[in-house]
Amino acid sequence: MPELSLTFDLLVAALVGMAVGVEREWSGHSAGPDGRFAGARTFALLGTIGGFAGWFVRLGYPALATVIAAGGVLLPIVAYWATMRRPGTTTDGTTEVAAVMVVALGLTAGLGLRTPASAAGAIIVVLLAEKSRLQQALQRIDANEMRAALLFAVLALVILPVLPSGSYGPYEAFRPRQLWTVVLMFSALNFVGYITRRLIGETRGLGVTGLVGGFVSSTAVALGFSRRSRDEPQLALPLALGTVAACTVLIPRLLVVTAVLRPSLAWALLPVLGPVLIAGLVIIGLALWRERDTRPHRRGAHHAVGAVPAKNGNGPNPLGLTSSLQMAVAFQVVLFALAWIEQNAGQTGVIASATVLGLTDMDALTLSMTRFATDPAQVRTAAAAIGVGVLANTSLKATLVLAIGGPRYRLRAATGLAVLAVGSAIGLLIGWPR
Known part of the structure; x- marks a missing residue:
């Protein structure tokens, strides 16, 4: 059933985005003086945008898919530019880059490639959550x-x-x-x-x-x-x-x-x-x-x-x-x-x-x-x-x-x-x- 398959594709796209957003909120990157633009809900919506873009590609509307995906990618770019203009803001684009990746993974899921999208999303969440340990490991490398x-x-x-x-x-x-x-x-x-x-x-x-x-x-x-x-x-x-x-x-x-x-x-x-x-x-x-x-x-x-x-x-x-x-x-x-x-x-x-x-x-x-x-x-x-x-x-x-x-x-x-x-x-x- 095409409708059921599409539903699962969009669900995976939204869940991948939500997982990344939950990690961003849990780690405190969406609040405080250095708070970024997005939390769990925004990331879930960005993943869904990418999912719909992938769906339109499968339907034969690549131009419409490009516009939708470009809008999803443009949002974190503009948000990063606005955030960097705030006085005293720490230079860090991890959240915005993660948002662009969520759109890309949503697009991947929308194309029917749910497993690669889910696997890549899990890896991204681990990388974001283990920031301190990765930094400690890098410091030990001579x-x-x-x-x-x-x-x-x-x-x-x-x-x-x-x-x-x-x-x-x-x-x-x-x-x-x-x-x-x-x-x-x-x-x-x-x-x-x-x-x-x-x-x-x-x-x-x-x-x-x-x-x-x-x-x-x-x-x-x-x-x-x-x-x-x-x-x-x-x-x-x-x-x-x-x-x-x-x-x-x-x-x-x-x-x-x-x-x-x-x-x-x-x-x-x-x-x-x-x-x-x-x-x-x-x-x-x-x-x-x-x-x-x-x-x-x-x-x-x-x-x-x-x-x-x-x-x-x-x-x-x-x-x-x-x-x-x-x-x-x-x-x-x-x-x-x-x-x-x-x-x-x-x-x-x-x-x-x-x-x-x-x-x-x-x-x-x-x-x-x-x-x-x-x-x-x-x-x-x-x-x-x-x-x-x-x-x-x-x-x-x-x-x-x-x-x-x-x-x-x-x-x-x-x-x-x-x-x-x-x-x-x-x-x-x-x-x-x-």
Whole structure:
């Protein structure tokens, strides 16, 4: 029924306007010496004006719709001009801009697009209501983080679109756009890890610190915590927990990367990496339950892995762009090597290369396997190669722990890593290609 549909369109247009108007009245912007021109009723009427304009567009009267919408938009513009002429009025056009948006959203609803209009209206109300929290969040952003965000925007919106998407070079293994996507993905992961470390800090526990640090480099966490265990033997248990946590979080990171780049490989990885992930979660859960009162000491906090510098704007790049570029270069080298191995050595050569590469760079191995798994027949082989790499990587960390760590730390961390290695071996038995 057209009449019923129109009724709902106009109702949504009016309700969107009323929601914005209620927020303006609730926050005190429609009263007082700085009071603006509109409250709940006026905003509801502005939304209805936009709704009728959209309806007239659907009826084939665009000129009439333009006049109606223009009248609705002109009202807040004139009101802003009049308000700014009052002596002592604070310069703020948020209410007037919101009124123009209400007319636009009413027009959207009038065109029959009720869901987008409602969703956008809800977002606008949240933005208006959370003004103070948004301002507080902006004040916490330092110059270093702002530069990183702007740089990432340039990398993603300027450089990526102009790169060619084809395949070039030996074995057609060089793909510039895909390679740059790798840089963006790991820069984003580094940025998330940086922000999370800054929000959580070391005061929430070395286990959490290791967990977050594992998103960037679990090997670096194992190395750093092993060294620290010699200086602060009383922190042996939380340092060991942080090491196991960093090695555990590597698994979901690999699953996320493969799910984004090659979903079929991610499904094949579940039985291979599932046992080691479960083993890690069980270890972390038991350790947190047994030592739930353990907290890191303030002394020596500067030794934290991945500690975030003060807000002076002169710290390291939160994007970790240098490491991301190094990752992309390693990824490309591995792609050429694997293409050659696949052509000349077959499955055995791929597994052997995964063992060596897993000792040094799990991310490059995983990314290269997403390319190797382009052929559906090679998906299980690629999953097994990643599993072998995880086992080799865990063995390397266990070696670091035993060689560098303090006595009490060695016992606990090596035991946890041994359990992870057993989980890796079980996963390989389950998912080995046959």
